[in-house]
Amino acid sequence: MTFFDVALSQLQRARPYIENALDSGFAQTVEVRRFGAPSVSVRALLGQEEDNTTDAPMPGDPGISSRTVQALLQPSAPVATPGYTVTTTSGQVLVPVAVAQDPGQQGFAWVVRLAAIVDRTRVQSLTFPVPGVGLILQPGTNNRMPAPGTSLTVAARLAATTDPRVRDSVGADTADVVLVGRWGSLLDPGARPSGVRWGSRSPLSINGQPGTLTITLAYPDSDLATEQQFGERFLAVWRAGGPP
Incomplete structure (x- = not known):
């Protein structure tokens, strides 16, 4: 059995635990809206915000910020490509700062890094x-x-x-x-x-x-x-x- 076979086997074992976690009280229902489309309600697990610096993506030069949140979203979330926002139950609006990942291409969850920057931007x-x-x-x-x-x-x-x-x-x-x-x-x-x-x-x-x-x-x-x-x-x- 190769390393990749072992990794896939472990991932498949983890699948029911991840699905149960998304259904648990540790998760929350968030609204994912692709630009120009209605919002979609999905379950999500949001990690602790990492704040190693006060830097954040700027409107003139967006980029990846160290002030981010790691999120685990249900597979129905429309996040395969950039062009969306995620609104939490508290009303905080998050945007992706990295491309969403489908672990092992198994289609049971999305992993994406998000940052809250909407309230920092002058329009x-x-x-x-x-x-x-x-x-x-x-x-x-x-x-x-x-x-x-x-x-x-x-x-x-x-x-x-x-x-x-x-x-x-x-x-x-x-x-x-x-x-x-x-x-x-x-x-x-x-x-x-x-x-x-x-x-x-x-x-x-x-x-x-x-x-x-x-x-x-x-x-x-x-x-x-x-x-x-x-x-x-x-x-x-x-x-x-x-x-x-």
């Missing part, structure tokens, strides 16, 4: 002018004219950067603040909203100082799982005062 509300679509008839003359534009309000998470390579890529000068952004909130991240273009501008106040935010460039992640969980990334430039 900005941005309003962009959106051109009208098609033509309308001008009242009184019945002449065709472009449809009037509208405004679109979207959520985004923004973090300032002083990286000279990033600043150079957007052509920022000393009066500009360069921001790395992600579309949506951590509870509802997404892609660039339809109607928002590169060069679109939105009013934005920073620390009470009014200014204008200009969306400049896409800034895609190399890790598709990060983008799927935290939303598409972009670069923007903020300048105090009104539009140029």
Whole structure:
């Protein structure tokens, strides 16, 4: 019998104990919601939070944090790929910081590392002018004219950067603040909203100082799982005062 055969045999022996633990009073019912889909109730065992440092994933540069919880979830939990949140019975919202594992590919539980970061993130509300679509008839003359534009309000998470390579890529000068952004909130991240273009501008106040935010460039992640969980990334430039 090989090492792997022994490991699989031990895992199969552990299966009923894990299933019983998920049904026991030590477990709790959590809500797992994939973005854009209804929540699913599953049983979960949450380990003790590990807190070796106060560092946590940031909205502009998500990553793996040492402040995490190891969770054991029922196999019905929709966590095979990133793009979901887990809400505990106390109302705490957790997000994955590692890809979920199916021990031995036996399909009786998911093991995933989670972190609570929703309450640490500032979300900005941005309003962009959106051109009208098609033509309308001008009242009184019945002449065709472009449809009037509208405004679109979207959520985004923004973090300032002083990286000279990033600043150079957007052509920022000393009066500009360069921001790395992600579309949506951590509870509802997404892609660039339809109607928002590169060069679109939105009013934005920073620390009470009014200014204008200009969306400049896409800034895609190399890790598709990060983008799927935290939303598409972009670069923007903020300048105090009104539009140029």
